Amino acid sequence: MNRLEVEFLGVKFPNPIVTASGTFNFGREYAHLYPLAKLGAITTKGVSPRPITGAPTPRITETPMGMLNAIGLENKGVDAYVADELPWLKEQGARVIVNVFGDEPAHFAAVATKVSPYADLIEVNLSCPNVHGGNLPFAHDPQAAAVVLRAVKDATDRPVLAKLSPNGPILPVAAALEEAGVDGFSLINTLLGMRMDLDRKRPVLGNRQGGLSGPAIKPVAVRLVYELFRNTDLPILGMGGVTTGEDALELALAGARLVAVGTATFADPYAPLRIAAEVDRLLAGRGETWLDWVGAAHTPN
Amino acid sequence: MNRLEVEFLGVKFPNPIVTASGTFNFGREYAHLYPLAKLGAITTKGVSPRPITGAPTPRITETPMGMLNAIGLENKGVDAYVADELPWLKEQGARVIVNVFGDEPAHFAAVATKVSPYADLIEVNLSCPNVHGGNLPFAHDPQAAAVVLRAVKDATDRPVLAKLSPNGPILPVAAALEEAGVDGFSLINTLLGMRMDLDRKRPVLGNRQGGLSGPAIKPVAVRLVYELFRNTDLPILGMGGVTTGEDALELALAGARLVAVGTATFADPYAPLRIAAEVDRLLAGRGETWLDWVGAAHTPN
Amino acid sequence: MTPQSLEVNAERPRWDDHELLLSENRPLGPHHLLRFEAPTLASRFRPGQFLNLNVPGHVLRRPLAVLRQEGDDLELVITPFGPGTRDLVNLPPGTRLRALAPLGNGFPAPEEDVALVSGGAGVAALLMTAAAALKSGRRVHVFHGAPGDEDVELIKASYGELGLEVEYYSEDGSYGRAGLPTAGLERLLADGVAVGVYSVGPYGLMRAAALLALEYDRPAYVSLDVHMACGVGACLSCAVLTKSGQKHACVDGPVFAAEEVVW
Amino acid sequence: MTPQSLEVNAERPRWDDHELLLSENRPLGPHHLLRFEAPTLASRFRPGQFLNLNVPGHVLRRPLAVLRQEGDDLELVITPFGPGTRDLVNLPPGTRLRALAPLGNGFPAPEEDVALVSGGAGVAALLMTAAAALKSGRRVHVFHGAPGDEDVELIKASYGELGLEVEYYSEDGSYGRAGLPTAGLERLLADGVAVGVYSVGPYGLMRAAALLALEYDRPAYVSLDVHMACGVGACLSCAVLTKSGQKHACVDGPVFAAEEVVW
Numbered sequence A, B: 001m002n003r004l005e006v007e008f009l010g011v012k013f014p015n016p017i018v019t020a021s022g023t024f025n026f027g028r029e030y031a032h033l034y035p036l037a038k039l040g041a042i043t044t045k046g047v048s049p050r051p052i053t054g055a056p057t058p059r060i061t062e063t064p065m066g067m068l069n070a071i072g073l074e075n076k077g078v079d080a081y082v083a084d085e086l087p088w089l090k091e092q093g094a095r096v097i098v099n100v101f102g103d104e105p106a107h108f109a110a111v112a113t114k115v116s117p118y119a120d121l122i123e124v125n126l127s128c129p130n131v132h133g134g135n136l137p138f139a140h141d142p143q144a145a146a147v148v149l150r151a152v153k154d155a156t157d158r159p160v161l162a163k164l165s166p167n168g169p170i171l172p173v174a175a176a177l178e179e180a181g182v183d184g185f186s187l188i189n190t191l192l193g194m195r196m197d198l199d200r201k202r203p204v205l206g207n208r209q210g211g212l213s214g215p216a217i218k219p220v221a222v223r224l225v226y227e228l229f230r231n232t233d234l235p236i237l238g239m240g241g242v243t244t245g246e247d248a249l250e251l252a253l254a255g256a257r258l259v260a261v262g263t264a265t266f267a268d269p270y271a272p273l274r275i276a277a278e279v280d281r282l283l284a285g286r287g288e289t290w291l292d293w294v295g296a297a298h299t300p301n
Numbered sequence C, D: 001m002t003p004q005s006l007e008v009n010a011e012r013p014r015w016d017d018h019e020l021l022l023s024e025n026r027p028l029g030p031h032h033l034l035r036f037e038a039p040t041l042a043s044r045f046r047p048g049q050f051l052n053l054n055v056p057g058h059v060l061r062r063p064l065a066v067l068r069q070e071g072d073d074l075e076l077v078i079t080p081f082g083p084g085t086r087d088l089v090n091l092p093p094g095t096r097l098r099a100l101a102p103l104g105n106g107f108p109a110p111e112e113d114v115a116l117v118s119g120g121a122g123v124a125a126l127l128m129t130a131a132a133a134l135k136s137g138r139r140v141h142v143f144h145g146a147p148g149d150e151d152v153e154l155i156k157a158s159y160g161e162l163g164l165e166v167e168y169y170s171e172d173g174s175y176g177r178a179g180l181p182t183a184g185l186e187r188l189l190a191d192g193v194a195v196g197v198y199s200v201g202p203y204g205l206m207r208a209a210a211l212l213a214l215e216y217d218r219p220a221y222v223s224l225d226v227h228m229a230c231g232v233g234a235c236l237s238c239a240v241l242t243k244s245g246q247k248h249a250c251v252d253g254p255v256f257a258a259e260e261v262v263w
């Protein structure tokens, strides 16, 4: 019996633990350690219409049980990934969630169309700034987010997840996206944060502020997944600070059907597989399956 | 020379490190360890018009480098504190910041009037739910927050700080408060979070969700103080995860003129004094004063 | 209500932050016995009091009962449960920790013979009461319960050292008598033996022991296990509902009279 | 550009996650020399490569050069800087850590005599190059700089063990010559000595050494110190602007030819 198997928007995942966007690139760096097909899925680095150089360094710094990153969305652009990386990744037998973004709705759509042949799911990163909307991120503007979502839905036949940001209220955005036809949600993206360099009396990061990830934000992730689950019937890919099997089960209880592991992979490249094995062991000890846990904190005792 | 001395809204503080509301009660529990007058100031537990029993237990739980609390605003009510605690506290020679809240503007005002004789500053906790405004906290409704603030300003001759919440955008609220005549800001209150109990398949806390505090949230605090400082000329009392003198200096660089220490006091009751001493040592090594650091990350290099 | 202030309860010993040096850490079945050198705390603990111990890498301290104190030595029994206690039982001797201590009210001194009803590490909170009762010539009846035989070593290293005989109950019948230790207590009370009842263990066990004692009109005391942050009355996290209003376990407890608790 | 994939750069040794046992930890002035048993990494490092070492209680690993490797033993020099390196230099022998290794491209083998220009723990990244150069019969000129005399022990425990003479420069004149080590390099180059220049230390030092080498038309290599998260090319945090576009220090570096870097 496979306790971990889970279906999500019509796609079968051998286990619910996937990599988080931006923390596993396109998988090539880790492919010599284990077959990528053993992962629940790989979420790719965010892909934009054209190459982006990214932010000035330092791009990362550590904080108590967390890290800040300001990579600045560096990527080679969709054409390079469609040429070099995505076909290779599908050949590995991996399930692939392609993370896409742009600076206006048509750009999101163009990327989605090009990556669709290689994508099991499309994840739309709404945390990027809306250049025509006063640079407020799409994620905090329900109407702008809905327009992006509709454009992406029209551009692909793959199920589309909207990735929500914890830096503003999520429920109004989620409602607008649901109305616009989104298939599911992923959350949380990073919390905005900052660290100061006492020697230079300046922010450490080249970009001044960055996104906080890692165990420090896990309680925020559990809460937001829990709140979203009470307000939607669509499936949820949860993430934020997951480092152990117990963390993954916390997110499952809150309502996550799939769980992504990001920051933990930097300290332990085997983390996604280790966490899946830990979950399997915890479930085996109770004779339960993953699906017995998804959203279970909401059911009457 | 006293490197740490700082004036804040007309009040002189021997050092900039104060206790955070709700983490030091009214000081009595710690008064046998050191004279309370040695602290920069004491911020009291939140005071409401009538006694509040608080939330069901468990009321606290730990998270990675943080903790969640859902005390539920337990307090004896303003009359008991004015009778038993505040006169005693002033007798100790301590500077006192009284944290006040209510469920409507007139209640905030009534508390402010009663505590004013014992308060050097009044701190208005806007994170409590607005019972007549759909339970959205005042902190996330600029107009409701402004009404509270005006009521409190009319009810006291003491300088009034508005305590901001990181669970929604702060700049619109800060602008409305400034318009309403607030004298300064304090931030951040806790981030909403949740932890699951895997045995019970339920949230750990009796109240399900709670407020995240401690080192985990420090990067969020530094960022929000930094952003607020760029948008206001009013003085800022910064807090969030401060555990060392270096942490206090990070908040100073971002723009905090006073710094509160909360969660750190649970693990080390001497924390506020230790942190002030650490700051003093770091400043002494550079021949600088606290005021050289306040907002220094914003000045051209 | 906020906790009674120190002024009001003058006989409560003043706590401070003390340094402890871990000198020994040995497993007792699933539990661990940690021995510390704590010279500044010598003879400071009354039976049933506790300390709030820091754990490196953790934001909060952990409340723990004191099993035994002899001169500078102080012993704790810790059952690994969550991240903090798991880290504590893995610390190597030589580690320096800090503890807020002594904390809490402790058990009242026994005025007659006593019956102890314990489960798991609850033994730690009861052993000093057992020793005090023996010293003042009282008889001590001990009923201990566990899921199986896992507490045998713990019993030997605690009650055993005092020469006490323990009526051991295992739920699965693998050691001692099958069933719950309240069965032993009930027999004793039904026999009309006049004892004060002291119980520390899982909530259900303490509740059952307390209700039995009340039924037989015997005085009973329990030590309530409430999540704590500060341990000293400042954070109001450890609320306990009693018949005389809301109290706080760290300063008004952790010991409560059975008839005071709203069960 | 994203880092070159492993496929493209086949001669890069495949890294994995290895266990290291700390066997010795001794101060060298303000620095610490940490010696590990790392049998699974025996002979795996080329000069200038690094590892990404975990620090208990920290979310990210820390990139560190390998000072020396002999059989199963591996040595690092660590200068306490922020929270992570401060914790590392306080670890007791017996601690087990994990490291992603071997990482990075390393220095090219010297094709002529070499001049080493180092500052602080930069010595660690250069020592294996010094040993290789000596072994292949090259002459090795060493210029080391520090604010004062604090690096004397470090120099002895590194270059000293190879029998190398070090021209030591202190900014405050308290030891060796007063001034910067680039003064020594400039003298050497001005004398027309044909050396390859290798520099590791603070950015300003590497930049000065690199610009001098370019001015005298000598090949030069530096190891750039960029904040890293993954260490293996996945997170894109370690961007370096070069004349042939953006590279990533963990896989395309940390060693770069002086003329490639946009200084």
Ligand SMILES: Cc1cc2nc3c(=O)[nH]c(=O)nc-3n(C[C@H](O)[C@H](O)[C@H](O)COP(=O)(O)OP(=O)(O)OC[C@H]3O[C@@H](n4cnc5c(N)ncnc54)[C@H](O)[C@@H]3O)c2cc1C
Pocket (backbone or CB within 6 Å): B060, B061, B062, C050, C060, C061, C062, C063, C064, C065, C066, C076, C077, C078, C079, C080, C081, C082, C083, C084, C085, C086, C121, C122, C124, C125, C224, C225, C226, C227, C228, C229, C254
């Ligand atoms: C007065 C008192 C005496 C105690 N004596 C002992 C003893 O002698 N031996 C022993 O093994 N245990 C004892 N406990 C229980 C012990 O404090 C908890 O098992 C421990 O705090 C759990 O921490 P954790 O990190 O393992 O779990 P976590 O759940 O990760 O702890 C998170 C937070 O919740 C608090 N918490 C969690 N469970 C409890 C609990 N059951 N009681 C109180 N706080 C809790 C912790 O203190 C911590 O702040 C005592 C508790 C109290 C209140």
Ligand SMILES: Cc1cc2nc3c(=O)[nH]c(=O)nc-3n(C[C@H](O)[C@H](O)[C@H](O)COP(=O)(O)OP(=O)(O)OC[C@H]3O[C@@H](n4cnc5c(N)ncnc54)[C@H](O)[C@@H]3O)c2cc1C
Pocket (backbone or CB within 6 Å): A060, A061, A062, D050, D060, D061, D062, D063, D064, D065, D066, D076, D077, D078, D079, D080, D081, D082, D083, D084, D085, D086, D121, D122, D124, D125, D224, D225, D226, D227, D228, D229, D254
């Ligand atoms: C290839 C390479 C080799 C190195 N070799 C050595 C060596 O042999 N000895 C030595 O003492 N130091 C070396 N360093 C520098 C060392 O990695 C940093 O001093 C260390 O990471 C700082 O961590 P921290 O916790 O003390 O500081 P923090 O500022 O708290 O670190 C926070 C984060 O920023 C990163 N970071 C901070 N400063 C640096 C830096 N200067 N370089 C890279 N990342 C940084 C850390 O890795 C960590 O992820 C090397 C760096 C690189 C890139």
Ligand SMILES: Cc1cc2nc3c(=O)[nH]c(=O)nc-3n(C[C@H](O)[C@H](O)[C@H](O)COP(=O)(O)O)c2cc1C
Pocket (backbone or CB within 6 Å): A020, A021, A022, A023, A045, A046, A069, A071, A073, A099, A125, A163, A188, A189, A190, A212, A213, A214, A215, A217, A239, A240, A241, A242, A260, A261, A262, A263, A264, D229, D235
């Ligand atoms: C270095 C880094 C780069 C990231 N890049 C992206 C990205 O390109 N697109 C995106 O949607 N999220 C990105 N994220 C966010 C993660 O996918 C994830 O939402 C977040 O880190 C929380 O999970 P974690 O705590 O497990 O890392 C990035 C995170 C990190 C740490």
Ligand SMILES: Cc1cc2nc3c(=O)[nH]c(=O)nc-3n(C[C@H](O)[C@H](O)[C@H](O)COP(=O)(O)O)c2cc1C
Pocket (backbone or CB within 6 Å): B020, B021, B022, B023, B045, B046, B069, B071, B073, B099, B125, B163, B188, B189, B190, B212, B213, B214, B215, B217, B239, B240, B241, B242, B260, B261, B262, B263, B264, C229, C235
């Ligand atoms: C147990 C606890 C109780 C608190 N009670 C209050 C309160 O009554 N009023 C208030 O404004 N803030 C309250 N806070 C928030 C703190 O004052 C502070 O804003 C927050 O904890 C961040 O600081 P820290 O990380 O240093 O604890 C409380 C925090 C904790 C941990």
Ligand code: FES
Pocket (backbone or CB within 6 Å): C227, C228, C229, C230, C231, C232, C233, C234, C235, C236, C237, C238, C248, C249, C250, C251
């Ligand atoms: S008031 Fe009891 S633990 Fe803080």
Ligand code: FES
Pocket (backbone or CB within 6 Å): D227, D228, D229, D230, D231, D232, D233, D234, D235, D236, D237, D238, D248, D249, D250, D251
């Ligand atoms: S890509 Fe270089 S450190 Fe991650």
